[in-house]
Amino acid sequence: MPKTVRIALNRPLRRLFDYTVPEGLALTRGQRVQIPFGRQQLTGLVAETDSPPPEGIPLKPVTGALESWPALPPETVDLLTWASTYYQHPLGECLFTALPPALRKGRSAEVAEERFWTSAQSGEPLPANAHRQRALLDWLSDQPAPVSERAIRDAGFTLNQIKALADKGRISHAVPAAKHAIEPSPVAPPRLTPVQQHAAEQLQQVRTGFDACLLYGITGSGKTELYLHYLKHQLASSDQALVLVPEINLTPQTVARFRHYFGDRVVVWHSALNDGERLATWLKVRNGDPIVLIGTRSAVLLPFARLKTIIVDEEHDTSYKQGEGFRYSGRDLAVYRAHLNECPVILGSATPSLESYNNALQGKYRLVKLEQRAKKASPPTLKLLDIRSRPLEGGLSRPALKAIRETLDRGEQALVFVNRRGFAPIMMCFDCGHIVECPRCDTRLTYHRRDRAMRCHHCDYQTAATSHCPQCQSEAFKPVGQGTERTEDVLTQSLPDIPIVRVDRDSTQRKGSIQSILDRVNSGAPCVLVGTQMLAKGHDFPKVTLVVVVNADGGLFSVDFRAPEQLIQTLLQVSGRAGRAERPGTVLIQTCHSDHPLLKSLCNDHYLKIADQLLAEREANRFPPFRHMAIFRAEADTMQASLELLDSIKPLALRPGIETWGPLPAMIARRADRHRAQLILLSEHRGRLNTTLSTICQALDQRKLSARLRWMIDVDPQET
Numbered sequence: 001m002p003k004t005v006r007i008a009l010n011r012p013l014r015r016l017f018d019y020t021v022p023e024g025l026a027l028t029r030g031q032r033v034q035i036p037f038g039r040q041q042l043t044g045l046v047a048e049t050d051s052p053p054p055e056g057i058p059l060k061p062v063t064g065a066l067e068s069w070p071a072l073p074p075e076t077v078d079l080l081t082w083a084s085t086y087y088q089h090p091l092g093e094c095l096f097t098a099l100p101p102a103l104r105k106g107r108s109a110e111v112a113e114e115r116f117w118t119s120a121q122s123g124e125p126l127p128a129n130a131h132r133q134r135a136l137l138d139w140l141s142d143q144p145a146p147v148s149e150r151a152i153r154d155a156g157f158t159l160n161q162i163k164a165l166a167d168k169g170r171i172s173h174a175v176p177a178a179k180h181a182i183e184p185s186p187v188a189p190p191r192l193t194p195v196q197q198h199a200a201e202q203l204q205q206v207r208t209g210f211d212a213c214l215l216y217g218i219t220g221s222g223k224t225e226l227y228l229h230y231l232k233h234q235l236a237s238s239d240q241a242l243v244l245v246p247e248i249n250l251t252p253q254t255v256a257r258f259r260h261y262f263g264d265r266v267v268v269w270h271s272a273l274n275d276g277e278r279l280a281t282w283l284k285v286r287n288g289d290p291i292v293l294i295g296t297r298s299a300v301l302l303p304f305a306r307l308k309t310i311i312v313d314e315e316h317d318t319s320y321k322q323g324e325g326f327r328y329s330g331r332d333l334a335v336y337r338a339h340l341n342e343c344p345v346i347l348g349s350a351t352p353s354l355e356s357y358n359n360a361l362q363g364k365y366r367l368v369k370l371e372q373r374a375k376k377a378s379p380p381t382l383k384l385l386d387i388r389s390r391p392l393e394g395g396l397s398r399p400a401l402k403a404i405r406e407t408l409d410r411g412e413q414a415l416v417f418v419n420r421r422g423f424a425p426i427m428m429c430f431d432c433g434h435i436v437e438c439p440r441c442d443t444r445l446t447y448h449r450r451d452r453a454m455r456c457h458h459c460d461y462q463t464a465a466t467s468h469c470p471q472c473q474s475e476a477f478k479p480v481g482q483g484t485e486r487t488e489d490v491l492t493q494s495l496p497d498i499p500i501v502r503v504d505r506d507s508t509q510r511k512g513s514i515q516s517i518l519d520r521v522n523s524g525a526p527c528v529l530v531g532t533q534m535l536a537k538g539h540d541f542p543k544v545t546l547v548v549v550v551n552a553d554g555g556l557f558s559v560d561f562r563a564p565e566q567l568i569q570t571l572l573q574v575s576g577r578a579g580r581a582e583r584p585g586t587v588l589i590q591t592c593h594s595d596h597p598l599l600k601s602l603c604n605d606h607y608l609k610i611a612d613q614l615l616a617e618r619e620a621n622r623f624p625p626f627r628h629m630a631i632f633r634a635e636a637d638t639m640q641a642s643l644e645l646l647d648s649i650k651p652l653a654l655r656p657g658i659e660t661w662g663p664l665p666a667m668i669a670r671r672a673d674r675h676r677a678q679l680i681l682l683s684e685h686r687g688r689l690n691t692t693l694s695t696i697c698q699a700l701d702q703r704k705l706s707a708r709l710r711w712m713i714d715v716d717p718q719e720t
């Protein structure tokens, strides 16, 4: 009997495929193979090697292995197999997310060495009409060092021209000038403060085996400094470390701080890498090079060969949850991975998620606190500014504007937080009451004055802005509410001599633009920063001493059970940008609800006390983390089709210990002309919830559904 293996494919199929192994070929789990599939040859991954072959079905043989070694080591396969069951996502697609795009497509696992060229002293003469070849030769002779093929093409020449010159012996291959190695800086890092030192000792208590620490460090307490110190102690020269950061935090500022300690041991992993860079970094991870990898969410899935420790910075950040396809939480997988690896994991935040904090309270994680700022200043003072019946300009009250002026007069900087990009979230006619909506979604269009456009922030719809009401032609057609552009305009008018720097998704689209903005701010001259959430995340602005929150009320009355937690986290994170260096910081929070208990405790209590209250509310309502949640989502061309599909699976969910809500239309019921509904499942028993999900998935897989009707599962959803 020939041996058989089960192969996983990069397809949304909840099954594996059996093949025989040709004589003389040894295959292990995680290895890449080529297989015949219908008329095609596909790349697959060996998922199981010792399963009994199915009876009575003739099997085809594997065509061959792509490498002699497993692309995914056992620990990575175990992690993804677990994740596939936990998140109910097809195993093949889960496993393939751990491969770089080049390897998914079946390319070879080698980094193509780029060729470098230099002009030769000899060679055949060029034909008289070969102007471009002559130009290339002249250009190359002017270069001080050999030039890569890519750089030659970037300079406007073609591969054909390179080849023609090489054939004539006019240019030759050359060894590139040695790449400049980045050495750790010889400047000694700052000494830890006594409070940091104490936390460092607690973190280092457990050095081997699984150990999860929740590091609660208030903003500016020096968590990054502590991570660096910790890694320095924890890592032997041959070890690998993983540092997860939210997307926006992967700015050169963060990377530079790590390079300062670890030199070119530091490598990065994020969405802006190209396929070649991804493959090169992936190979370092897989080969066990002793790297410190700083990466966003998907870095947690990489095939580390010698992972010694994991850090998740800003662990509360919602960008750790993948929003489509394989909907995993990078933070939660980091903890599970530490389990598998028997290594420590640190989750750090000034505003820990209620899930992680609850785990600490239950003794699953050790809680390490860092409650003092690293530099002299104490935490900022938060004040509520009631704006009921106060005149506002661009959303700013007079006292707020006055405070901004005073801050600038002292030679300091101010930051204004607005939770919406664009000019105004609504355009409304004051004669007929018409409000401009997206024709494809159940949302309003945001007015972007810079581009004279009305845009939907939920689909890609946009249309030209008009000065008259499209319904009744009235001129009383006006923007309502605040966006970053509007606040920027008002500040520019009231402070004509001061640079106003806007930071939102629109102003930072160009690569590197966020960095030039940060450089400008950190040069220290007085300025006002205006921006969205992007400003709330982890930045260190030593000169900012005043933060103004234009409106805090959005999250106070939302139906989403996570809204209060997210509001407090955002407000504390943005507040944390104030007074990080020597001078004290002040935060003014404009609100129409200054007697709201949540806002009051924001000003008076520290985060963990507020978290205790929020957890008590969650417990009273049996919301996560006191029950586990999963959502079945459906989308179709009509709401009826979506609701019918969910109604038809609901009976399968009606089991003891499982509560169902819905099906109901989603919060934004229509998005890009698709009608969306959801069925929520809640249970105290993770295992029972998981089996129920699995039963429903299998039942749905059996059905022939129209291609226009789609369904998906979201386990531990961040959005309801």
Ligand code: ADP
Pocket (backbone or CB within 6 Å): 190, 191, 192, 193, 196, 217, 218, 219, 220, 221, 222, 223, 224, 225, 226, 374, 375, 538, 540, 580
């Ligand atoms: P967090 O990540 O907790 O918000 P950071 O690590 O960014 O804090 O530190 C805040 C500021 O304090 C940074 O400018 C950092 O360089 C500085 N800092 C941190 N620890 C020390 C220390 N032990 N001595 C001097 N400066 C420090």
Ligand code: ZN
Pocket (backbone or CB within 6 Å): 429, 430, 431, 432, 433, 434, 469, 470, 471, 472, 473, 474
């Ligand atoms: Zn009108």
Ligand code: ZN
Pocket (backbone or CB within 6 Å): 438, 439, 440, 441, 443, 456, 457, 458, 459, 460, 461, 672
């Ligand atoms: Zn839309």
